[in-house]
Amino acid sequence: MTNVIHPPESSSTVDESRTFWRDSWRILRRRWLFWFSLIIIIVFIAMAAFPEAFVAPSPGPDDPSGKFCLLTNDRLAPSAEHWYGTDVQGCDYYAQVTHGARVSLIVALFATLFSVTIGILLGGLAGFYGGWLDAFVSRIADGFFALPYLVGAIIVLSALTTQGSRQIWHVTVAIGSLGWPAVVRLYRSTVLQVKNLEYVQAARALGASDGRIIYRHILPNAIAPTLVYSTIGMGSVIAVEATLSFLGIGLPINSISWGIMLTEAGNRIENTPHLLIFPSIYLIVASLGFVLMGEQLREAFDPRQR
Amino acid sequence: MLRYFFRRVVQLIPVFFITTFLIFLVVRIIPGDPIQAQFGERRIPENLRAAYIERYHFNEPLWKQYFLYMRDVLSFDLGDSVASQRPINDIFREAIPRSATLAGLSVFFVALFSIPMGIFSARHKNSKADNSFLVITLIMLAIPPFVLGLLAQLFFGLRWNLFPISGVGEGLYSYILPALVISTSLMAIESRLMRTTLLDTFREDYLRTARAKGLTEGRVFRIHALRNALIPIVTVLGIDFGALLGGTIVTESVFNIPGIGFQITRAIVQRDTTIITGISIFLVMAYLLINLLVDMIYAWLDPRIRYD
Numbered sequence: 001m002t003n004v005i006h007p008p009e010s011s012s013t014v015d016e017s018r019t020f021w022r023d024s025w026r027i028l029r030r031r032w033l034f035w036f037s038l039i040i041i042i043v044f045i046a047m048a049a050f051p052e053a054f055v056a057p058s059p060g061p062d063d064p065s066g067k068f069c070l071l072t073n074d075r076l077a078p079s080a081e082h083w084y085g086t087d088v089q090g091c092d093y094y095a096q097v098t099h100g101a102r103v104s105l106i107v108a109l110f111a112t113l114f115s116v117t118i119g120i121l122l123g124g125l126a127g128f129y130g131g132w133l134d135a136f137v138s139r140i141a142d143g144f145f146a147l148p149y150l151v152g153a154i155i156v157l158s159a160l161t162t163q164g165s166r167q168i169w170h171v172t173v174a175i176g177s178l179g180w181p182a183v184v185r186l187y188r189s190t191v192l193q194v195k196n197l198e199y200v201q202a203a204r205a206l207g208a209s210d211g212r213i214i215y216r217h218i219l220p221n222a223i224a225p226t227l228v229y230s231t232i233g234m235g236s237v238i239a240v241e242a243t244l245s246f247l248g249i250g251l252p253i254n255s256i257s258w259g260i261m262l263t264e265a266g267n268r269i270e271n272t273p274h275l276l277i278f279p280s281i282y283l284i285v286a287s288l289g290f291v292l293m294g295e296q297l298r299e300a301f302d303p304r305q306r
Numbered sequence: 307m308l309r310y311f312f313r314r315v316v317q318l319i320p321v322f323f324i325t326t327f328l329i330f331l332v333v334r335i336i337p338g339d340p341i342q343a344q345f346g347e348r349r350i351p352e353n354l355r356a357a358y359i360e361r362y363h364f365n366e367p368l369w370k371q372y373f374l375y376m377r378d379v380l381s382f383d384l385g386d387s388v389a390s391q392r393p394i395n396d397i398f399r400e401a402i403p404r405s406a407t408l409a410g411l412s413v414f415f416v417a418l419f420s421i422p423m424g425i426f427s428a429r430h431k432n433s434k435a436d437n438s439f440l441v442i443t444l445i446m447l448a449i450p451p452f453v454l455g456l457l458a459q460l461f462f463g464l465r466w467n468l469f470p471i472s473g474v475g476e477g478l479y480s481y482i483l484p485a486l487v488i489s490t491s492l493m494a495i496e497s498r499l500m501r502t503t504l505l506d507t508f509r510e511d512y513l514r515t516a517r518a519k520g521l522t523e524g525r526v527f528r529i530h531a532l533r534n535a536l537i538p539i540v541t542v543l544g545i546d547f548g549a550l551l552g553g554t555i556v557t558e559s560v561f562n563i564p565g566i567g568f569q570i571t572r573a574i575v576q577r578d579t580t581i582i583t584g585i586s587i588f589l590v591m592a593y594l595l596i597n598l599l600v601d602m603i604y605a606w607l608d609p610r611i612r613y614d
Contacts, residue, residue, distance in 0.1 A: 033441075143325040146590045150555045154574050155582065159332045239450035243556055246452045247571065262453060266560070269460045276460060280453045288448035295444060 020224075024300040034296040040289030047098055048105040055095040078274050085274040088264065096256060097278050103257040104286060107172050108237040114176030116230050119183020120219075126184065127191030128214055138188070141181035150247075152178045153240070157249050171250050175237055186229055190222040197221075224301040232294030235287040242283055258283045310605050318594050326379075329586045330372050333579050362388070362580065375583070384584040389576045394584045397569060402551070404474060405558070405565035409550035411478075411485035413543050416492045421539065423493075424500020425532070431505060443494035455487045455560035472562045484561040488554055492546055499542060504535040541600060548596035 028034045078085040084093035126137040144152070156174040157166070194200065195218060203217050244250030245259025246266070253260055258279040265275035358364070362385075363371050378385060384394035427436045462483055463471035469483040470476050507513065508531060516530045517523075555567035562568070566585060573581035 139320055139324060142321045143328060146321060146325045146593045147329065147586065148549075148555075148589050148593075151570060151586055151589060154555075154570075155329065155332050155586070158574060235448060239448070243450050243452055247555070247559065249574065262456065266452075266456050269456060270464050273460055276456055280457060283453060284445070284449050287450070288445060291444050291448050292441075295440075 020221075020301075024297075027300040028296060031296055033292055034300075037289050037292035037296060040285060041293060044101050044105060044286045044289065047101040049102075051099045051102065055092075055098050077272075084278045085272070087261070087275060088268075093275065093278060096261065097258070097282055099256045100258045100261060100279065100282065101286065103168060103251065103255060104238045104241055104283070106168060107175065107241045108234045108290075110169075110172045111175035111179060111237045111241075112230050112234050114172065115179030115233070116183055116226065118176075118180040120187050120223075120226065122180070123184035123187030124191055124214060124218070124222075127188040128195060128210070128218065134188070137184060141184045144178065144181040149178060149240075150243070153244060154247070154249055157244070166250075166252050168251065168255075171241060171244060174244075175240055179233060179237075182233075183226060183229065187222065187226050190225050191218055194218050194222045228294050228298040228301060231297055232291050235290030235294065238283065238287045238290070307605065311602060314598055314601055318598060322590065322594055323376075325590045326376065326587050327372060329583060329590070330375065331368070333583050333586075334368060334371075358388075361386075379587060384588070385580050387573075387578055388580050389573075389578040394581060397581070398566075398584075398588070401564060401566045401569050404563055405554075405567065406551055407478070407481055408485055408488065408554070408558070408563060408565060409547050411481050412488040412492070412550055413547045415485055415489040416496055416546065417543055419489070419493045420496035420500055421536075423497040424504060424539070427497065427501040428504035428508070431501075436501075439497075443498060446490050446494035449490070450556075451487055451491065451554070452556045452560055454490055455484070455557055458483055458487055459560070474563055480561075481563070484557045484563060487560075488550065488557050496539060496542060496546075500535070500539050503538050504531065507531045507535045510534075541603060544603075545596060545600055548592060548599075551592060 074086060074088055078093075082092050082094065084097060087093050087096060122137050126134040153174050156177060157170065160170045160174060161167075200213060200217050203213050208216070241250060242257070242259030242262065245255075245257055246263050248263070250259055251257050253263075261279040262276065262283070265272065265279070269276050363374050366374065375385075382395075384398070386393050387397065423439065427439055430436050459471040462468045470480045471483065474480050513526060513530055516526045521530075551566075554565075555571055557563075558565045558567035559571050566588075569581065570585045572578075573585065
């Protein structure tokens with residue numbers, strides 16, 4: 001008779017462990033909209049990283065091969081040879097629009113990283129320590145909110161550079177520096193909810209330092225809403241970057257960007273509508289990919305939806 | 307109520323000064339000489355330059371410039387445009403009615419669309435129609451207004467010849483297309499809001515009570531659910547109107563409507579620093595006052611807020 005008490009079996013043979021992230025993943029993988037938006041995002045990231053995979057050499061007015069830009073080919077309507085037609089310079093518009101993805105995604109990624117980093121840092125400190133620090137950070141964030149977004153971007157951009165010398169990183173910084181107050185508000189409020197929970201008190205009782213509590217216990221449990229917000233935010237940054245370029249205060253006019261293409265197109269919609277339609281579709285779909293993904297994450301992360 | 311009002315006003319004051327000072331500071335460090343910008347490449351006569359400096363206090367230290375400027379602002383004098391020498395108050399008097407017309411019409415369209423749509427979605431929660439409507443609203447949100455404006459000009463203006471696409475020459479009729487463009491993204495947000503608040507209201511105890519009293523389903527919905535769910539949406543529509551009153555930079559530029567947003571775009575191009583500062587400060591004031599108003603309405607509707 002072997003009445004040995006079996007030790008509890010190791011977790012791998014029991015049920016899959018139930019963590020917040022694993023539960024969310026279970027919900028996500030069942031939704032077609034999640035996969036749909038994921039595919040959109042992957043296609044655009046690939047387009048931004050390896051445009052050569054979509055269209056052979058790099059286009060532009062100084063294209064050496066002459067295959068993509070021929071001044072005599074200007075403003076052709078879409079055809080089998082030029083799927084999206086050609087632009088005023090006679091450049092193949094499919095190549096132009098494809099290469100436009102890079103700028104949009106770079107600005108979207110870095111502007112969002114910028115505002116999320118500052119937002120989490122300041123929002124975390126404000127929420128965790130409270131007091132005068134919280135009051136100070138929150139009032140500055142309020143101040144930023146009072147300023148209409150585009151007016152703010154225009155003012156920051158005009159302060160950073162003059163028209164001719166403007167570069168991608170100026171636009172990135174301008175968009176990022178206006179985005180952080182929203183992250184501060186959001187992250188601060190989640191930190192306020194999390195910091196009084198039992199496991200944080202337990203960590204404190206065990207003698208964990210403030211830094212360890214913030215990093216190991218609060219951050220992983222308060223990050224979900226910010227993650228949702230920044231995914232949706234990437235979608236809106238893509239739109240904002242194009243809007244700034246359209247208003248003539250974004251990227252310089254010789255850059256290959258959807259916003260610049262649309263500016264050109266806007267001046268001559270009557271005769272060459274294809275110049276307007278194709279970059280519009282790319283812009284909308286790219287932006288939609290991130291917004292849809294954010295919505296799916298929001299529903300998956302929200303315990304009340306389960 | 308009065309105490310709550312004063313407390314909110316006291317909280318607004320530092321925000322007002324922080325924001326206006328930030329704007330003032332940033333506009334002053336915009337590269338380029340604002341006086342030179344008005345003369346292009348021409349040389350400015352010394353005495354004219356001196357007159358400019360005198361008039362706009364450019365020779366004073368920054369904090370004093372700010373102080374002098376705020377003194378004028380608080381007595382409702384925004385000064386003159388550096389570019390055109392016109393009083394900014396006059397420019398405002400022309401521009402605000404145009405932006406207000408656009409704002410009013412947009413909010414009207416938003417209400418017309420989002421309230422019925424939200425009600426429909428809430429009553430058919432998670433149906434095929436509700437789900438596809440979610441996707442439609444997200445598409446409406448993802449289209450940047452300038453793209454929508456250009457596409458609207460192409461199709462509704464040039465192809466189908468339904469609406470004028472530029473200027474305000476045809477009265478209210480010329481505001482319809484831009485107002486539709488502005489209202490699209492708001493329609494998306496507000497119909498979602500209508501759906502969520504209505505669904506929250508459906509779970510309230512007083513609805514169960516109303517049903518228990520034996521009221522018909524239609525009466526429960528109309529009198530008890532809908533009326534209460536409309537409060538937040540009406541408030542938000544009010545905020546939207548206030549925000550749009552400050553003009554919409556993009557749509558006004560696309561459709562050439564000389565409202566507030568159009569003026570600020572022109573001011574940026576012309577480096578008209580006094581107009582940039584003037585309009586920004588006007589917008590900040592408008593935003594803060596609207597927020598105050600909204601808070602007061604909420605406090606009036608929900609007494610718990612007053613004693614928080």
